[in-house]
Amino acid sequence: MIPRPFEYHAPRSLPDALALLSQFGDEAKLLAGGHSLLPMMKLRFAEPAHLIDLGHIAELKGIRQEGTEIRIGAMTTENELIWSKLLQEKVPLLVEGARLISDPQVRYKGTLGGDISHGDPGNDHPAIMLALDASFVLAGPGGERVVPADGYFLGTYYTALEPGEIMTEIRIPVPAAGTGWNYAKLKRKTGDFATAAAAVSLRLKGGTVADVRIALTNVGPTALKAREAEDYLRGKAPDEAAIAEAARLAMSICEPVTDLRGDTEYKTAMAGEMTRRALGVACSRAAR
Amino acid sequence: MSKKQMVSFKLNDKEVDMVVEPRELLIHTLREKLQHTGPHIGCETSHCGACTVDMNGMSVKSCTVLTVQCQDADVKTIEGFAQGGELHAIQEGFMQEHGLQCGFCTPGMITRTYRLLQENPNPTEEEIRYWMAGNLCRCTGYQNIVKAVQYAAKKLRGEPVQTSHPLMEEAKA
Numbered sequence: 001m002i003p004r005p006f007e008y009h010a011p012r013s014l015p016d017a018l019a020l021l022s023q024f025g026d027e028a029k030l031l032a033g034g035h036s037l038l039p040m041m042k043l044r045f046a047e048p049a050h051l052i053d054l055g056h057i058a059e060l061k062g063i064r065q066e067g068t069e070i071r072i073g074a075m076t077t078e079n080e081l082i083w084s085k086l087l088q089e090k091v092p093l094l095v096e097g098a099r100l101i102s103d104p105q106v107r108y109k110g111t112l113g114g115d116i117s118h119g120d121p122g123n124d125h126p127a128i129m130l131a132l133d134a135s136f137v138l139a140g141p142g143g144e145r146v147v148p149a150d151g152y153f154l155g156t157y158y159t160a161l162e163p164g165e166i167m168t169e170i171r172i173p174v175p176a177a178g179t180g181w182n183y184a185k186l187k188r189k190t191g192d193f194a195t196a197a198a199a200v201s202l203r204l205k206g207g208t209v210a211d212v213r214i215a216l217t218n219v220g221p222t223a224l225k226a227r228e229a230e231d232y233l234r235g236k237a238p239d240e241a242a243i244a245e246a247a248r249l250a251m252s253i254c255e256p257v258t259d260l261r262g263d264t265e266y267k268t269a270m271a272g273e274m275t276r277r278a279l280g281v282a283c284s285r286a287a288r
Numbered sequence: 289m290s291k292k293q294m295v296s297f298k299l300n301d302k303e304v305d306m307v308v309e310p311r312e313l314l315i316h317t318l319r320e321k322l323q324h325t326g327p328h329i330g331c332e333t334s335h336c337g338a339c340t341v342d343m344n345g346m347s348v349k350s351c352t353v354l355t356v357q358c359q360d361a362d363v364k365t366i367e368g369f370a371q372g373g374e375l376h377a378i379q380e381g382f383m384q385e386h387g388l389q390c391g392f393c394t395p396g397m398i399t400r401t402y403r404l405l406q407e408n409p410n411p412t413e414e415e416i417r418y419w420m421a422g423n424l425c426r427c428t429g430y431q432n433i434v435k436a437v438q439y440a441a442k443k444l445r446g447e448p449v450q451t452s453h454p455l456m457e458e459a460k461a
Contacts, residue, residue: 004311
């Protein structure tokens with residue numbers, strides 16, 4: 001399995017990468033970790049004439065805190081997320097999610113920005129980004145803009161990233177102390193995409209839900225934000241009945257396609273179950 | 289055909305200069321041009337881990353890396369393990385603990401073990417299973433692979449090692 005011929009470019013700076021992208025336009029594809037794009041190229045589902053490798057641009061890497069935000073370079077790898085002391089302490093949901101992605105070798109190469117920008121509903125970071133209320137820095141020929149995760153995912157392989165733009169950074173507001181979290185993912189085996197998964201971030205106050213974000217993986221054309229379930233839970237005590245109703249509301253927005261992982265009904269039921277589990281775990285981790 | 293490019297990298301501590309098409313995969317350069325046939329082609333879809341090599345301190349599946357991405361890289365394959373006719377501690381571990389049967393996955397397993405033990409010299413069984421999950425073995429059932437990694441870890445830490453499979457003579461005695 002060998003890709004179609006292409007020209008390879010390895011820019012050393014973001015301006016160089018942007019210049020190449022504007023020069024080659026539609027003919028170019030950006031290469032991040034390569035574990036989605038290269039398989040697609042080997043199968044000839046993608047046939048770019050120019051491949052622009054972002055792997056040699058130092059400014060696209062790194063994890064740091066700036067004020068009340070965690071800022072992560074788009075080319076930061078999954079294993080770097082997992083091993084980050086800062087993230088383990090401040091954004092454990094991201095670490096928990098990254099640990100469930102694919103296998104060790106893929107996590108050395110796969111990047112946060114690549115996972116988000118690819119627009120695959122099976123990828124895990126989109127739902128995690130929705131649950132964390134993240135935003136993305138997109139650099140283009142005319143400068144950069146910051147776009148919230150909520151609204152970024154427009155369809156399968158279709159995001160708000162414009163042609164000519166490169167995702168450079170992911171910004172995550174540091175969750176308040178006492179925030180509970182969980183990423184519950186059902187997968188058939190190591191390396192598989194989720195049959196269904198749910199990302200939850202929530203805060204409790206006086207025994208009721210003060211704030212909650214719920215997002216679902218691989219049960220629709222994009223990661224889905226379960227707004228009705230969130231609205232329902234706010235202000236309620238998260239007992240078994242309330243969590244079951246939230247899971248039912250989450251299921252009501254699912255529209256998964258039937259494939260080898262299961263049919264629509266099964267995947268929808270599993271999305272509900274993952275929501276129920278993630279809410280339960282997040283509540284147990286949250287300060288009361 | 290697209291324009292060929294020159295790529296220079298280190299392979300098992302030796303400098304190599306290759307001229308390749310950008311679409312050439314690292315596994316093909318290693319096996320077909322550099323005659324390093326230790327890394328195997330199992331699935332060619334980055335699932336099985338048989339093609340695992342060490343690159344710049346990372347275990348990577350060389351069927352999903354372009355050779356042109358290896359400019360200035362430091363690449364290590366199974367061929368770089370045994371020194372002066374002596375097996376590397378990890379190879380010894382796989383031999384002593386019967387960590388292989390057909391041997392097809394073994395170069396990838398050993399190369400992956402090397403990086404795992406660089407990062408975590410004393411992994412628990414759970415950590416071994418989690419961090420070796422990118423390498424499939426269809427023979428052993430993994431039990432003896434876990435033991436082989438534990439044996440190698442001990443030896444590399446400088447602790448005395450003992451196989452959990454006694455030699456025939458000892459069994460008879």
